[in-house]
Amino acid sequence: MAFGKAVTGIDNSGSFRVYMGISTGIVQEAKKLHNTSPLATHLLGRALTGTGLMGLMLREPGMKITMQFKGDGPAGQVLCTADSEGHVKGYIVHPLVEMPLRDDGSLDVSGALGHGTVTCIRDMADSKEPYVGKVPLESGEIAEDIASYFYQSEQVKTVVSLGVKLDENGEVLASGGIIVQLLPDASEEALSALEEWLPDMPKISELSHEVTSNADGRSDDAVMTEFLERAFLGMPDKFAVKPLDCLDFEWKCGCSVSRFEQGIISLGVKEISQIIEEDGQAEVICQFCGKKYDFDRKHLERLEAVAAAKHID
Numbered sequence: 001m002a003f004g005k006a007v008t009g010i011d012n013s014g015s016f017r018v019y020m021g022i023s024t025g026i027v028q029e030a031k032k033l034h035n036t037s038p039l040a041t042h043l044l045g046r047a048l049t050g051t052g053l054m055g056l057m058l059r060e061p062g063m064k065i066t067m068q069f070k071g072d073g074p075a076g077q078v079l080c081t082a083d084s085e086g087h088v089k090g091y092i093v094h095p096l097v098e099m100p101l102r103d104d105g106s107l108d109v110s111g112a113l114g115h116g117t118v119t120c121i122r123d124m125a126d127s128k129e130p131y132v133g134k135v136p137l138e139s140g141e142i143a144e145d146i147a148s149y150f151y152q153s154e155q156v157k158t159v160v161s162l163g164v165k166l167d168e169n170g171e172v173l174a175s176g177g178i179i180v181q182l183l184p185d186a187s188e189e190a191l192s193a194l195e196e197w198l199p200d201m202p203k204i205s206e207l208s209h210e211v212t213s214n215a216d217g218r219s220d221d222a223v224m225t226e227f228l229e230r231a232f233l234g235m236p237d238k239f240a241v242k243p244l245d246c247l248d249f250e251w252k253c254g255c256s257v258s259r260f261e262q263g264i265i266s267l268g269v270k271e272i273s274q275i276i277e278e279d280g281q282a283e284v285i286c287q288f289c290g291k292k293y294d295f296d297r298k299h300l301e302r303l304e305a306v307a308a309a310k311h312i313d
Helices: 024-034 038-056 109-113 143-154 188-200 204-213 220-231 257-267 269-278 297-309
Strands: 005-011 016-022 064-071 077-083 087-092 116-123 131-136 158-166 172-182 241-248 282-285 292-295
Touching: 005 038, 005 220, 016 038, 016 204, 016 220, 024 038, 024 087, 024 172, 038 064, 038 077, 038 087, 038 109, 038 143, 038 158, 038 172, 116 143, 131 143, 143 158, 143 172, 158 204, 172 188, 172 204, 204 220, 220 241, 257 269, 257 282, 257 292, 257 297, 269 297, 292 297
Parallel strands: none
Antiparallel strands: 005 016, 005 241, 016 172, 064 077, 064 116, 077 087, 116 131, 158 172, 282 292
């Protein structure tokens, strides 16, 4: 089911915020576009979901976040971008990556990424310079890496769980994620309640599959409210989580001719001239969605003139 929605919430004591998303539609689209192996689907799916939830945490229109998970493993790099309106896109450098299963029979997601770094780039609507933070990869499992980023870079205690559920053919059945973040005035009692809840927290991919498979024509708000409530079953009433907003959560690339025109212009007059002389045309492929854009000689000459007018050598 190509479902995609997110829900935000806060506990009754005002001690922690919750961001939850069912990203099945996003991960299904990513698999279709990038033709990912099961291992790559898990890795990219977790990264897309986590980045998407981090985008929703920005809240203000026009803000964007990019997360780069770069390691020395065979997957190479996963890069995802999301905005504050629930639009997500991403790619993995080696989409057909495969590795031997772990001893317990599970996919070796952390081994595929290996050792490396997590880089977070926040583009603020009212700021010319983006905020950039970088920390070492904690585990390569993505959820732990995002939690580690929040703690190391922003000193915020955060719980993150991300998951993808595949069928026997490697197709995406469900995907989802949750981020729980303590607020500045959180009590020790609230922290203890969360620590007691953690071992009983349901597997997020299974819960995503269950609530969407049994939707029975209900509204998206009703499905996401159930998703939130079932995730926090057993939490004491004082810290029970109430829903705030039901939000869009979907794949959107946003590439266009004009965006790639700006990229070509930024190359400068000399490099554009060289492309015209040597090839007479250029083909640009979007890394996120695979769409191709063709620029013929006349088009390149127009862009060369723009670069010259802007004194981009």
